[in-house]
Amino acid sequence: MDGQESIRHLARDARRVMRDGPGEIARRQRDRLARMVAHARARSPYYRALYQDLPEHVDDPALLPVTGKKTLMAAFDDWVTDREVTLERVEAFVADPGLVGQRFQGRYLVATTSGTSGLRGLFVMDDRDLAVRTALGVRVGGLSARDVVRTLARAGRTAVVTAPGGHFSTVAATVRFGLDRPWLGRMMRIFSIDQPMAGLVDELNRYDPASIAGFTGMLTLLAGEQEAGRLHVRPAIVIPGGETLTPGARERIATAFQAKVRAAYASTECGFLSSGCAHGWYHVNSDWAVLEPVDADHRPVPPGVQSHTVLVSNLANRVQPILRYDLGDSVLLRPDPCPCGSPLPAIRVQGRAADLLTFPTERGEHVSLSPMLFGALLDRIPGVGQFQILQTADTTLRVRLRSGDAADTDRVWETVRDEITRLLTEHKAGDITLERAGEPPQRSPGAKFRRIIPLPRP
Numbered sequence: 164m165d166g167q168e169s170i171r172h173l174a175r176d177a178r179r180v181m182r183d184g185p186g187e188i189a190r191r192q193r194d195r196l197a198r199m200v201a202h203a204r205a206r207s208p209y210y211r212a213l214y215q216d217l218p219e220h221v222d223d224p225a226l227l228p229v230t231g232k233k234t235l236m237a238a239f240d241d242w243v244t245d246r247e248v249t250l251e252r253v254e255a256f257v258a259d260p261g262l263v264g265q266r267f268q269g270r271y272l273v274a275t276t277s278g279t280s281g282l283r284g285l286f287v288m289d290d291r292d293l294a295v296r297t298a299l300g301v302r303v304g305g306l307s308a309r310d311v312v313r314t315l316a317r318a319g320r321t322a323v324v325t326a327p328g329g330h331f332s333t334v335a336a337t338v339r340f341g342l343d344r345p346w347l348g349r350m351m352r353i354f355s356i357d358q359p360m361a362g363l364v365d366e367l368n369r370y371d372p373a374s375i376a377g378f379t380g381m382l383t384l385l386a387g388e389q390e391a392g393r394l395h396v397r398p399a400i401v402i403p404g405g406e407t408l409t410p411g412a413r414e415r416i417a418t419a420f421q422a423k424v425r426a427a428y429a430s431t432e433c434g435f436l437s438s439g440c441a442h443g444w445y446h447v448n449s450d451w452a453v454l455e456p457v458d459a460d461h462r463p464v465p466p467g468v469q470s471h472t473v474l475v476s477n478l479a480n481r482v483q484p485i486l487r488y489d490l491g492d493s494v495l496l497r498p499d500p501c502p503c504g505s506p507l508p509a510i511r512v513q514g515r516a517a518d519l520l521t522f523p524t525e526r527g528e529h530v531s532l533s534p535m536l537f538g539a540l541l542d543r544i545p546g547v548g549q550f551q552i553l554q555t556a557d558t559t560l561r562v563r564l565r566s567g568d569a570a571d572t573d574r575v576w577e578t579v580r581d582e583i584t585r586l587l588t589e590h591k592a593g594d595i596t597l598e599r600a601g602e603p604p605q606r607s608p609g610a611k612f613r614r615i616i617p618l619p620r621p
Contacts, residue, residue, distance in 0.1 A: 264338025
């Protein structure tokens, strides 16, 4: 069975299980979890040792120990199930920006994490994981006849507005999709947020996309450009992701673009975790993923109660099993059926709030920058082990740095200072003071580590 046939088979199964209802969805989940646990035990030395005292057959996630990025990255070579995949080889691969989206060892997609996490993650995805992602994307649907006309009028063009220059999941998956399916790849284009807003607006106007995908904060800024008349595009669908979509932001984006808003809550660890509905809920693709809202001691919290964190199991990726992985976000599981009619569990997400940094301009106006701009910038600077940018005043940024091993800390700071200054200047922020903090990056009590902390606003 070739890759395309596999996607068609998975898409048919994904639609069929929705018709069969919650009972069949739960059965699929249990069966796939048991198969993934058995595979991890057989092929991953890390999981073999971790699960040595468990029953032979496990289809209940609560029986599994909790894992996390720090622990798994420290055991990378034993974690993966392909002995040819090593941390050294993956790090060498992601060090080359020219290889973004290319097949690692001829078989896999590699992506790195950015955003709010204080520890970079390296994630390897096999064809099965990517096929499931595509198949589940197909079952979202929801286009009206008017939406179809708007899409066809723009030849199905999709604009992916993101931070380029690194092996981030959004960029790598988009490039890989185009390489594997050139005829569809020609309908997708990446638009860099690492440029002045005027340039991005001009590029989007000329492209005239049928759909726009990007981080919530950046799409909110683009909605403002649309409201001001500088951006004049008519997409049928806008797909926010990466940051929490508030009801106000949803309404603003939908109104500005006169488009359907279909948010997605996912992660590099599980790129198909959920998709949004018209009622503002994220529906977990629980036939292929397990999502467990838990308290601080990793005990389950009931529906209707906000969790401390959430545990995720990816039931598709066999090269790098993600099982009961602490994602760090706070979610609330809906206790009753969603009005949209989906049989999939529905959640709201408290974590991943958009951390836009807003600065005054020299003309007395204001400019807001996505945290991804800073993440993409500093992740590319050699010697930066960990960073945190704290806005302490309208025109002041305090930069906390932890340099990597053997790095010249003064030289790293000078590079960071110069690159942030260049970024602010390009986006016409006013005279911003950059402070070099004496303290290292810090974690807020009981909260997920935040790399970008904006000035609190009324």
